[in-house]
Amino acid sequence: MNSNSEKGPLRGYRVLECSPLMAGAICGMLLADMGADVIKLEPPSGDPWRTMGEARLGGDSTFFVSANRNKRSLTLDLAHDENRAAFFRLLSSVDLFVEGLGPKTTRALGIDYDACRRVREDLVYLSLSGYGQTGPCAERPADDPTIQAYSGVMALTGEYQGPPILTGNPSGDFAGAAVGAYAACAALFHRERSGQGQHVDVSLLNAMLYSLIPREGEILTTGQELERYGTAHPSFVPYAAFEAKDGKRLFLSCFTPKFWSNLCRVLELPELEKDPRFATNPDRVKNRRELIPLLEERFKQKTMAEWLEKIQAADVPCGPLNDLAMAMQDPQVVHNRMLVEMESPAYGAFRTMAHPIRFLGTPARYELPPPALGQHTRQILSSAGFGPAEIERLERSDAI
């Protein structure tokens, strides 16, 4: 067994990942962290994310650095018919193919599921796309923000009476990646028990729709869209961010009567709890315009840390509203070791976000830095049975 794959529940599995969609790269990284040998197949010009965006580390975009650790890189120009034989030869040594090319492209390249299963009958073929492999939008170009818009997630996010806005993170890419990783493992489990491979279709749209749960039930039942309220909630009050004396913010959510009465106690505003306008949650929702300014004024009188200590001690759900710098220094985040230091010849010392699942028996690994373009092409081809002469021929024809 490859020594790089000793750790993690997926050790021994080989994955070929080819995805201009960011969701595919993140999905590949989740699997690679769990020990799978993930080969990133890039065109000779490189994965497009290597050069997207402003910030660069050792020549690569930080977007690329962030989503590609623990992988090996192989270049192969799939646009040329003569290279398809090489692709299929590689594929025959692979358990799982993760592609985010879109149905139009995989067909055009001659590497759709039907073509690939002829080479490897029990292949698990995971397609990640914006809308799905079939259906009215299947061939439409898509990415994270367009699917945030399409799925209704955007409609739930924004200022009061303002337009819908994006979630600050690429929530569609993450949703597709997480659901994709689940689907990949489930299909491999099925293959392990039955010997059968299959085509698995994961779309950002489906993943984002599932992420609406349980909002869709409320909206379908009432026929009413939920209003956007900034940090606040349409049907619980108080449930919002408040600014403290030092300009820092905290977020608290009172969704039970006990939380409200505890909050009034620690804010030393007993009159609010007795005020009939604010007695029950429906009262507070109705009279939120009167209540919120009173709370805002009170929060201005102490620092965020002072309030936080009191409110947390009263067992009311509450936390600092951290920017990313504060988040990464937050004592719980530090305790959870969510920041991983790695090193590479190209980048020097650099930091990435840790794997989100803690396997106590087979922990995630952080062994390989994101690969240089084509760094492992020769190594991968020779282990797939390509001889030195063949590799040279591919190199001469600019295939790799």
Place this chain on the structure above:
Amino acid sequence: MNETKQILAGIRILDMSIMTAGPCGTQLLGDLGADVIKIEQPGSGDYSRGLGFTKIAGINTQFLSQNRSKRSLALNLNTPEGREVFFRLAPTADVAVENFRPGTVAKLGVDYDSLKRVKPDIIYISISAFGQTGPYSLLPANDPVVQAIGGLMSMTGEEGGGPVRVGNPAPDFGTGALVATGIMAALLHRQRTGEGQKLELSLLDTTLFSLVPMEGEFFMTGKLPPRMGSARKDFAPTGSFETAEGKWIYLSVLSEEPWAGLCTALERPEWHTDPRYRDNAGRVAHRAALAGEIRACLRQKPLAYWIERLDGHEVPWGPVHTVTEALHDPQTRHNGMLIDMQHPVAGKITLMGHPVKFERTPAQYRLPPPGLGEHAEGVLRDAGYTDEQIRTLRERKVI
């Protein structure tokens, strides 16, 4: 070849998790054929049965949304008899899931070590808001509190405005999806080695991971990601634009091919030759001017007109749907993402479908969300309890 069975046929999950994150994850596995036994507190059950404002025939939609494909067993784990029932079931289980506050399962005696004694290869998942240990581990929390602590809320909002809450329960969903991932990966490992293990997930860790790859620039430069409404800082044009009748369209131009496509689709060849907009860096530098031109253009015609113009060009775009529009959209329907089930009390209910299309082993929707304790008899009889024993347990309010 033998008849194809569902992926998780024969796998049993004892699910003590409540609210959204755990149940969303185990629902996925129930759809794949796992026997998910939802263990709930007698009397009250899962909190989500009593939360929220929308009900169908007295049942909260929040509970209905996330609990199909499960059987319910009301079981009081605070009593010795309840624990005894639990440990009769434990050896038949492959997976156990819980999201009590950290430390509770040890007090109840249903922690990993106790289960491992009766079922050495059990896979045990503990879900929490912040982690099993650490300074916040015992604090109460819900989804948006984690959005706030994890930095997500600070990255979301209008340019020049304050932070905004992500409107869907993103940390809950993300944790649910990763619970399903973790269970499947651990089952694979067990299948190949015979070893079980314990897994821990938290909403906080999930939320932080869900920032990838937006955290990379901050890690390198210390520069905080700005709030930019519906736009993306590194790319232009990106954002929603209003059309003639007040509906919005989203445009996402990250590189040159879609830029050329957009100029053609909107019949604005002069944009494509404008030196200010010659590459993404130029368009980002002149973001406001460009957005102004696009806004003025799109305002002139209704959404349907622009859809027709844009379709067929290599430009990622999409209508900004309301949730209702998204749910009734033809692609959503085509993907099977809205399903109807018959519920014995609520009648016909509409639920969100399974997000993955497994071509050979599709998700199946056999069981509607259960009534509290609805499957106690079946579960206990399978475990060897006699009708009389079951009656006694019921009288003593153990089940």
